[in-house]
Amino acid sequence: METTLPAATAAPAPTSLKNDPMIRLVDIEKVYQTDTIETVALNRVNLTINRGEFVSVMGPSGCGKSTLLSLMGLLDEPTHGRIELAGRPVTSYSDRELARLRNHKIGFIFQSFHLINDLSVLDNVELPLLYRAGLSGKERQQRALAALERVGLSARTRHFPSQLSGGQRQRVAIARALAGAPEIILADEPTGNLDSVMGEEIMDILLGLHRQEGTTIVMVTHDEHMAHKTERLIRFFDGSQVS
Numbered sequence: 001m002e003t004t005l006p007a008a009t010a011a012p013a014p015t016s017l018k019n020d021p022m023i024r025l026v027d028i029e030k031v032y033q034t035d036t037i038e039t040v041a042l043n044r045v046n047l048t049i050n051r052g053e054f055v056s057v058m059g060p061s062g063c064g065k066s067t068l069l070s071l072m073g074l075l076d077e078p079t080h081g082r083i084e085l086a087g088r089p090v091t092s093y094s095d096r097e098l099a100r101l102r103n104h105k106i107g108f109i110f111q112s113f114h115l116i117n118d119l120s121v122l123d124n125v126e127l128p129l130l131y132r133a134g135l136s137g138k139e140r141q142q143r144a145l146a147a148l149e150r151v152g153l154s155a156r157t158r159h160f161p162s163q164l165s166g167g168q169r170q171r172v173a174i175a176r177a178l179a180g181a182p183e184i185i186l187a188d189e190p191t192g193n194l195d196s197v198m199g200e201e202i203m204d205i206l207l208g209l210h211r212q213e214g215t216t217i218v219m220v221t222h223d224e225h226m227a228h229k230t231e232r233l234i235r236f237f238d239g240s241q242v243s
Helices: 065-072 095-104 121-131 137-150 166-179 196-213
Strands: 021-033 038-050 054-058 080-085 106-110 184-188 216-220 232-237
Touching: 021 065, 021 216, 038 065, 038 216, 054 065, 054 196, 065 184, 065 216, 095 106, 106 166, 121 137, 121 166, 137 166, 166 196, 184 196, 196 216
Parallel strands: 054 216, 054 232, 106 184, 184 216
Antiparallel strands: 021 038, 021 080
8 A cells, every 4th residue: 555755844954054054156157159149057156055954945947956956966067166075176086986976875766757668567666776886786675675665665665667657657756866865865856747636645745855864965957846945045037046
């Protein structure tokens, strides 16, 4: 029988963590350039996300929200400025260290799920753990099963993504992020492709995770209702932070 975490509200981070920056962006610019067009995706962004915060990011399409997550997730580099992770400039890490950080410290949740249709639910959740040195096959499976249990999908381990509803597929994506026990979760429109009921269920899982584990979460969303469930709302317009 499937279960979901109870409805929750964002819990404030402990006082000791309020001034403990997890992610810091300093004078960040990101420019995409072709032979004829220069597009400024982010313009002089200064932003700090503290350890244990749940922050939502809003703004119209094309304002730089997804680019912001890509930079925070170390998937891309800024054109100008500095990114710090837990107080250390990202540029001080080697490529190998950056890959390890992405795999060990950061969990990604995407609007389109990014599941592999030919793999079972369990195998999809295990997949990022294949790149964890020192984890046995049994340990990977145990972590994946525990993550699926947390999102109420213990009974769906052998199903394939095509056999699941949109809400169930997003839960699998969340379980995949949780299996690695990340310190940071970056969620890009996690409720965007879901109806209101499924969207509330996914939001409750994220809020429960934040409340129970103190995970730092940055969520891009177009939904004002979902955004106001988080601790802090940041707005972007034309690549600039406006609030």
